Amino acid sequence: MNTFFLLIGIGMCVLVLGCLFRVTYGPTILNRAAGISAVGTKTLVILMIIGVLHGRIEMFVDISMVYALLNFVGCIVLAKYLERAGDI
Amino acid sequence: MEVTLLIEATENAFRILEEARSHAAGIMDTTIELMAEEHRIIEEKKVRAIFTGARRRRARFQNFAGTACILFVFWVLLSGHFDLFHLTLGGLCAAFVAYFFHDLLFVNVRVGDIRTVVWRFIRYIPWLLGQILIANMHVAALVLRPKMPIRPRIITFKTKLETDISRVTLANSITLTPGTVTIDIREGEFYVHALSHLVAEELYGGEMEDRVAHIFMEGDHLYVQDVLDASRIYETLGV
């Protein structure tokens, strides 16, 4: 079972690389924001899988929740800022 | 001759005086009445102010108690320590947060309806989960095909929903269901980005809007279920 979790985790990391492509080469800053949000969501699951692999899931669940929360707040603040900035 | 004239004049004068007196008395009476009425209105206003103040205070207390209870349950779920010290700490924290932010969680909630709303919302979730699953299948089929058959457009439609919470529910449901993302809400008008005209027409049909209106009991839709729920509530109240 641990091997399975490891495989899923490695696959997630590959997907994060895919999202980082969009973050790096996205035509506008809005594409980058969408990519960052997607990376944050995947990081959530990667953190949980690391927790399972280390056998300390009750510890990593808190970190993961904080990550989800800060991702949400960051996304809202970034959207508000871009909205105020006008034309891009 | 002169005497009769004098008598007449005197009688006239007395009559005029009498009239004036009665007139004055009438004016006095109306003045007293008006004053009494004004006094009564002021008194009534005072009493009503006392009552509404009390009602507002009571509503505030209800909000505070509800928020504190919900936050305390959340704390217990998070904490996982059930000894007295941690429970006391949680109660203090919940009361502290609820004291400052009691107006954030509940706004415009009619207390009598909340059971029905929650029950209907719970029954709405499985349908929504099914829709999300269909949406993801749709995206997956779209993305995995080599030539992506999409025809994006922005459509607008006017909603009949009125309160904030029902509009938020509808907007988030639209975002989660196949092929549509809510972009903006301006004065009751939804701007929706749709991937193809098929999903757009499905949205114009308004099935989801009807469902959301049914949850929050809005719009001009009266369902049989509404009547049944109302009769059940009245039965439990013993009316």
Add this chain to the structure above:
Amino acid sequence: MIQKSDDVIVRTVARSLMPFILIYGLYVVMHGHYSPGGGFQGGVILAAGFVLLTVTQGIERTRQHMSQKTACVISSVGLLIYAGIGALCLILGGRYLDYGRLSQLLQVDQPTARSLGILGVEIGVALGVMAVMCIIFFSIFAADETE
């Protein structure tokens, strides 16, 4: 000047999430000695809650609870709690932040006193961090206002 957001979705969702964010931050602060986190992390979460409140409900709404002046006072109080507990241990004959000495004062045994001392220090740190983060946010985003 940060206006109230005119987007009903973001406003409503943020309003209903805000108390839960605060209670989560308090949980992280209070359970610092069982789980990851503690004063700094909990303070940052509390500050994130206030940032969310400011961005969605406007700065006037936030100012009812946390104005610049209040934030300054709270940060000072947090530092005072931290330094005060440390100095109390010093007065009672131990080293700085030697929580075990608090057992004489609180009439409890050593491990409980240590745990209570850590809790107090963490509350102080969290208050300080939260207030300073709020001050930084206000100074950056509401710079064109004088108070």
Add this chain to the structure above:
Amino acid sequence: MIVKELISAVFLSAGFFFFFTATLGLLRLPDFYSRLHATGKGDTLAVLFSMVGLAVYEGLSITSIKILLIAVFMFLAQPTATHAISRAAFRCHIQPFTR
């Protein structure tokens, strides 16, 4: 025990599949709004599936309830964040791709 691990594995695989399609959509779709379709829907369901899988693996405890709380939070937050970004784009007068 093997049944529990099997259920957990199925859920995690489904979650991984939807993450994969979401990322592919983010990379392949032609314009900004269409990309939000992929991330907004795909990530929500994928996180839901992954969290349910991990909660099943963990068994019934406080930790699994916390994991499900994360799923509920994402269920509420992800569409809102998607909407916020797309609204910012709409207010910046970014025209959607049309064919």
